[in-house]
Amino acid sequence: MGYFYFIAGINHFLTPDFYIPLIPPFFSNPSLINLLSGIAEVLLGLGILYFPTRSRAAWGVVFMLIAFIPAHWYFIQINTCIDGGLCVPAWIGWVRLILIQPILIFWAYWVAKHPKIYV
Incomplete structure (x- = not known):
């Protein structure tokens, strides 16, 4: 898991043009949001x-x-x-939101509750 988030965070710096259009327009500075997201993912991955x-x-x-x-x-x-840029079938967006995101959240929760078992 740590490597996954570390690499994902680095990707924010290497390919910001992929991430910035995904940031909702109600955030006033998408470049800053992308930068902060990348920093958070790198630091949390290392953590x-x-x-x-x-x-x-x-x-x-x-x-x-x-x-x-x-x-x-x-x-x-x-x-x-x-x-x-990115264009995928609508069902992929829904799968990401209602299936993959909860699985990732549960995985992180499990690691938080069982840090000694995680390898």
């Missing part, structure tokens, strides 16, 4: 890899994933298509 901070970092991931829900909802609202 999960280090045992003394694993539980707290996993709780951070839980809250971060909840905070990302508006972006997933926005993606559905724009018909899962970004001008000049």
Whole structure:
């Protein structure tokens, strides 16, 4: 899990043009939101890899994933298509929101509650 979030965070810096259009327009500075999201994912990913901070970092991931829900909802609202970019069938947006996101939240919750078992 830690590696997953670390790599995802780095991706925010390497390909910001992929993430910025996914940020809902009611956020006034999408570039800053993308930067902060990337920093959070990198730091939380590293925190999960280090045992003394694993539980707290996993709780951070839980809250971060909840905070990302508006972006997933926005993606559905724009018909899962970004001008000049990502375009997928609508069902993928729904699967991401109602199936994958809860699984990721539960996984982070489980790691937060069982930091010694997590490998």
